[in-house]
Amino acid sequence: MLTLTVFLPLLTGLVVLGIPCTRPDAIRRIALAGAMLTLIAAIGLWIGFDPNGDNLQWRMTASWIPAVGATYDVAIGGVSLALIVLTAVLLTVVMLYVVNDHDRPRAHAFLFLLLGTGLIGLFAAQDLLLFYLFFEIGLVPMYFIIGIWGSERRYYAAFKFFLYTRAGSLAMLLGFLALYLGMEPHTFSLPAIIQARPLAQAPLASALVFFALLIGFGVKLPIVPLHNWLPDAHVEAPTEGSVVLAGLQLKMGGYGLIAILLPVLPETVARFGWLLVAIALASLLYGALAALAQNDMKRLVAYTSINHMAYVALGVAIAAMTGSAAARQLALNGAAVQLVSHGLLTGGMFLMVGMLQHRAGTRDIRRFGGLIGQSPAFSGLFGLLAFGSLGLPGLSGFIAEFQVIGGALHVSVWIAAITVLGLILATAVYLRLVAGVLMGAQPAGARALSPLTTRETASAGTLAALSILIGILPAALVSALDGTTRILARF
Amino acid sequence: MIQLLAIPILPLLATVAALGLGRRLPWAGGALIVAAIALSLIGLLLVPDGTAISAIWFESGGYCLTVGLEVAPLTRFAAIIVAGIALGVAIYSLGYMAGKPNWPRFFAELGLFVGAMLALVLSSSLVLLFAAWELVGLASYLLIGFHHEEAGASAAAAKAFLMTRIGDVGLLLGWLLAVAATGTTDVEALVGAIGARQLGPSVVAMIAFLMVAGVVGKSAQLPLTGWLPDAMIGPTPVSALLHSATMVAAGAFLVLRLYPVFAAVPAALVLLLWIGATTALVAGLIATAEMDLKRVLAWSTASQLGEMMIALGLGGPRAATFHLAAHAAFKSTLFLAAGVVQEETGTGRLDRLGGVVRALPLTGVIFVLAALALAGVPPLSGFWSEEAILAIAVRHGPGMALLLVLLALLAGIYIGRAAAAAFLGGPWKRIAGKANWAMRTGMALLALVTAILGWLLSDGLAAFLPFPIVPEPEIGWRLCAVAAGLIGLGVGAGRARRSSAPTLGSLPAHLGAGLMAATAAPARWVTRLGRHLDLFEAGLDKCVRGLAIAAEALARTAQSAERSLDAAAGRTAGAVWRLACDTERAEALGFGRGGDALAAGIDTGGERLRGLQAGRLYLYTLALFVWAGAALVVGGLMVWL
Numbered sequence A: 001m002l003t004l005t006v007f008l009p010l011l012t013g014l015v016v017l018g019i020p021c022t023r024p025d026a027i028r029r030i031a032l033a034g035a036m037l038t039l040i041a042a043i044g045l046w047i048g049f050d051p052n053g054d055n056l057q058w059r060m061t062a063s064w065i066p067a068v069g070a071t072y073d074v075a076i077g078g079v080s081l082a083l084i085v086l087t088a089v090l091l092t093v094v095m096l097y098v099v100n101d102h103d104r105p106r107a108h109a110f111l112f113l114l115l116g117t118g119l120i121g122l123f124a125a126q127d128l129l130l131f132y133l134f135f136e137i138g139l140v141p142m143y144f145i146i147g148i149w150g151s152e153r154r155y156y157a158a159f160k161f162f163l164y165t166r167a168g169s170l171a172m173l174l175g176f177l178a179l180y181l182g183m184e185p186h187t188f189s190l191p192a193i194i195q196a197r198p199l200a201q202a203p204l205a206s207a208l209v210f211f212a213l214l215i216g217f218g219v220k221l222p223i224v225p226l227h228n229w230l231p232d233a234h235v236e237a238p239t240e241g242s243v244v245l246a247g248l249q250l251k252m253g254g255y256g257l258i259a260i261l262l263p264v265l266p267e268t269v270a271r272f273g274w275l276l277v278a279i280a281l282a283s284l285l286y287g288a289l290a291a292l293a294q295n296d297m298k299r300l301v302a303y304t305s306i307n308h309m310a311y312v313a314l315g316v317a318i319a320a321m322t323g324s325a326a327a328r329q330l331a332l333n334g335a336a337v338q339l340v341s342h343g344l345l346t347g348g349m350f351l352m353v354g355m356l357q358h359r360a361g362t363r364d365i366r367r368f369g370g371l372i373g374q375s376p377a378f379s380g381l382f383g384l385l386a387f388g389s390l391g392l393p394g395l396s397g398f399i400a401e402f403q404v405i406g407g408a409l410h411v412s413v414w415i416a417a418i419t420v421l422g423l424i425l426a427t428a429v430y431l432r433l434v435a436g437v438l439m440g441a442q443p444a445g446a447r448a449l450s451p452l453t454t455r456e457t458a459s460a461g462t463l464a465a466l467s468i469l470i471g472i473l474p475a476a477l478v479s480a481l482d483g484t485t486r487i488l489a490r491f
Numbered sequence B: 001m002i003q004l005l006a007i008p009i010l011p012l013l014a015t016v017a018a019l020g021l022g023r024r025l026p027w028a029g030g031a032l033i034v035a036a037i038a039l040s041l042i043g044l045l046l047v048p049d050g051t052a053i054s055a056i057w058f059e060s061g062g063y064c065l066t067v068g069l070e071v072a073p074l075t076r077f078a079a080i081i082v083a084g085i086a087l088g089v090a091i092y093s094l095g096y097m098a099g100k101p102n103w104p105r106f107f108a109e110l111g112l113f114v115g116a117m118l119a120l121v122l123s124s125s126l127v128l129l130f131a132a133w134e135l136v137g138l139a140s141y142l143l144i145g146f147h148h149e150e151a152g153a154s155a156a157a158a159k160a161f162l163m164t165r166i167g168d169v170g171l172l173l174g175w176l177l178a179v180a181a182t183g184t185t186d187v188e189a190l191v192g193a194i195g196a197r198q199l200g201p202s203v204v205a206m207i208a209f210l211m212v213a214g215v216v217g218k219s220a221q222l223p224l225t226g227w228l229p230d231a232m233i234g235p236t237p238v239s240a241l242l243h244s245a246t247m248v249a250a251g252a253f254l255v256l257r258l259y260p261v262f263a264a265v266p267a268a269l270v271l272l273l274w275i276g277a278t279t280a281l282v283a284g285l286i287a288t289a290e291m292d293l294k295r296v297l298a299w300s301t302a303s304q305l306g307e308m309m310i311a312l313g314l315g316g317p318r319a320a321t322f323h324l325a326a327h328a329a330f331k332s333t334l335f336l337a338a339g340v341v342q343e344e345t346g347t348g349r350l351d352r353l354g355g356v357v358r359a360l361p362l363t364g365v366i367f368v369l370a371a372l373a374l375a376g377v378p379p380l381s382g383f384w385s386e387e388a389i390l391a392i393a394v395r396h397g398p399g400m401a402l403l404l405v406l407l408a409l410l411a412g413i414y415i416g417r418a419a420a421a422a423f424l425g426g427p428w429k430r431i432a433g434k435a436n437w438a439m440r441t442g443m444a445l446l447a448l449v450t451a452i453l454g455w456l457l458s459d460g461l462a463a464f465l466p467f468p469i470v471p472e473p474e475i476g477w478r479l480c481a482v483a484a485g486l487i488g489l490g491v492g493a494g495r496a497r498r499s500s501a502p503t504l505g506s507l508p509a510h511l512g513a514g515l516m517a518a519t520a521a522p523a524r525w526v527t528r529l530g531r532h533l534d535l536f537e538a539g540l541d542k543c544v545r546g547l548a549i550a551a552e553a554l555a556r557t558a559q560s561a562e563r564s565l566d567a568a569a570g571r572t573a574g575a576v577w578r579l580a581c582d583t584e585r586a587e588a589l590g591f592g593r594g595g596d597a598l599a600a601g602i603d604t605g606g607e608r609l610r611g612l613q614a615g616r617l618y619l620y621t622l623a624l625f626v627w628a629g630a631a632l633v634v635g636g637l638m639v640w641l
Helices: A002-017 A024-047 A078-097 A105-124 A128-149 A154-182 A190-196 A203-220 A229-236 A239-264 A266-271 A273-292 A297-321 A325-360 A376-389 A396-411 A413-437 A454-472 A475-488 B002-024 B026-046 B073-097 B103-122 B126-144 B153-182 B187-195 B201-218 B227-233 B236-245 B247-257 B259-263 B266-287 B293-313 B317-345 B361-374 B381-396 B398-423 B437-458 B475-498 B507-612 B617-640
Strands: A057-065 A070-076 B052-060 B063-070
Touching (some): A002 A024, A002 A057, A002 A105, A024 A105, A057 A128, A070 A128, A105 A128, A128 A229, A154 A229, A154 B507, A190 A239, A203 A239, A239 A266, A239 A475, A273 B507, A325 A376, A376 A396, A376 A413, A376 A454, A396 A454, A413 B153, A413 B507, A475 B052, B002 B052, B002 B073, B002 B103, B073 B103, B073 B247, B073 B317, B103 B126, B103 B247, B126 B153, B126 B187, B126 B227, B126 B247, B153 B201, B153 B227, B227 B293, B236 B293, B236 B317, B247 B293, B259 B266, B266 B398, B293 B381, B398 B475
Antiparallel strands (some): A057 A070
């Protein structure tokens, strides 16, 4: 079942490749149907998931490359499950959003579906080589998506994206190889590595592996000195590309931090805990401050992603540093909820910005104003997503952030104090966005915007509704995460 | 149980209906909101004491996050104030908003506020309290920015939300710390743990100080006062309900709700006292110089909230509760009357108004009644509550008592000035005639409450609250306070009859301008910092591009090296080739010729033989015959021999 979920998008992609290009509607519908089937399969995984069970549910293993000790080994815990469902949801929403788009639909749909397989496989992989393989499958299509369907500076952005992520994934691979060599007998099996912790007694080697993995995952998260690819990639990517990039690809880094770096090297993460906290807090403040200065809405939302994802790095650092198992779990739950919440809210924000750009031909805040009176449905959704992103209770962002901050209080009140400073700055960013787009008077020369289509309302509305669902009834999500983080926090 | 749950949910349901159906409902959903609030109010009066409903929201890492509502004397009292004022304001809004654009949205946002505010005061869980706290902030943002196309409205809304959020994060950290200490969000659990001294004093102190930040932000105390006057750009019913009577009083309510926490940390109460005293004085002074009627009332609100903080800081929660109730009544009445004035005359500027009482006698009487209550004139509600605060202050020392007398004098001056400048003087001619029965009903309802609340407070409600009773102050101080209020009224009104200029010179006006500038400055700094970061970001981009260019240059160098290697290899290869050719030639010359001749011979023979095998059937047949003939000859010869 898990393997089916992993490869369902790829299978659909192959089917799509077999359809002649002269039938774009059929291609789009089949791609959408494939994404929906994946979603149904993912929900099936959820139904069969035991929140109190272990971290390796729905496990399936098969021989892959026995010579080097790599196996096809997939299984899920709560964090993986949540991210797989998120992937399926966002894939479906994106396929729905582009359903009428006829620009080379075959390649477009294939790349997105391939990417879907890469991501779901990555979240399920229990073998580091397999993880690396899916990591690359998840990244390479985005290079083409930005390079082919992007806007003016797409080649530059795609190239930059490629260079950064390649450098990151190579660092990650080196880290994996070191772990592989540290195991006796050599194996890439993640559960075995987590259990054996091969480098616990080697301070230098473990530090090197820590930094290799931190760079690998940090580029994707992104953390501050490694974030420079993100604004350009988001700005140049097509709307649906930005949604997947922010909603899913940043999660690869966050997932790696939570599910690989922390359990494999807990002592080392604790040793460099203050460094990781400093990086996280710097990212938190930097992302919000940089966002405050943007007039390009996509750029603004891209920078707030840095702010939001910093909670994940912070949660992991806190979990490694605090001595209280309960606080550790609280911080990890917060970090994991943030992964899901950011996927929904920021994915939704990019969709809304895309709708504006599609209608007005610009993303400049100064060219908009007073949309409340003109387009209430758009304004309602936009406002909801924006207030959700600034952490309003009732939406998912609050659930994530207060848990991370609550965990941080166990380590130091000052960490929490700086974090809430970032919260205030993020508030300022989104208030500026809302004030600039929805409120005020319409600037001279602005055209009237056409109302939202059902397709657009449904795609962004789904994300907003899920965010509210998590915000009001977080128990289902958090209980699934709680069992997993209990295991992760036991070290 | 269901009754209790319905109290905050009814207004929220009305909100959903107003959003969904909007103009199809009577008064664009307004009637529904009024009905929902009225039902909530009835529910509040009927629900027996001690009714509580609580559930586990979710559990994370062993921390239990509960949500729950509870009807206790204090929560019921506060909820009745909220629902009562909201009812009056909602009725008033039916008339005030009638026919204005977007009025379904107004009622939807109003319902959201009332529901969230009722949840806030009834909540028995810290997390629900905080969620409601943020939601009333959202409602405030939406309502301040209701006329978003007006200049400054969206900026004022953003300023209000942002400044209160600075305080809110203090509250957030405070309750998270409480959860970390007790493992649950239940208010009773926190209070119980503090009562039983289970928590370390430093933890309790930190909780209290962090929560003071939340109180300061929500109740517009210094240094987070600047948003309140700007919030007056919102519709007047909003100013009456949110920004004077209920939402801004949530700060004071929070201290009352968690009073044991604050009582355990005397330093936090002292801090609250000094913040309250400074705010009360400064805001009261600025109010004497403000030229806009609604902004006078806003500064006055900050000042009166400061008085509540003084009461709390001196350890008089009962007096603070009294003042919260009385202030809610008279200040919302003042605002509603000011709203009528603004609607009818088209302006709220004190230097343009004057003599409105002849055109609007009912409004004038109501305004003056509420103004007298504000100045602490007996037997109106303000008198009773200010006396209660005075009693606490006298017990504390004459300095504090003198401060309160001074505040009463200031209150008299600014409200006397506002009332006289707006209502007295030459006759006002042009009246729009917009005030209708709904506005008058709402205003009169609240005026009635203003007038009689004092008796209720001093009599029936006195035993209702769980806080200790403080004996009345000596007659001398009482007379002093009332006299100060009256003198203030006289001075303010007397000077305003001649000119609407600030009563106490221009210094308070400068103070106000300085205060507003001081609140705007940090926002500007942060924005500037953001711009610098953007430059830095561009630099980083260049840096990365430089790296890429360097890599490219490296690649080019490698390429040219490759090329020269290529050339060298090419030359070598050429030499080898030539050598090979020479070898071949030698081979051909040396050994080849004889071989060639032989090969040529074989070749020719082959060519000739080929003719025999060119598929010519007759030749094959012929050959067969030849072969057979030859065989016969040979066989014959053998037999014969």
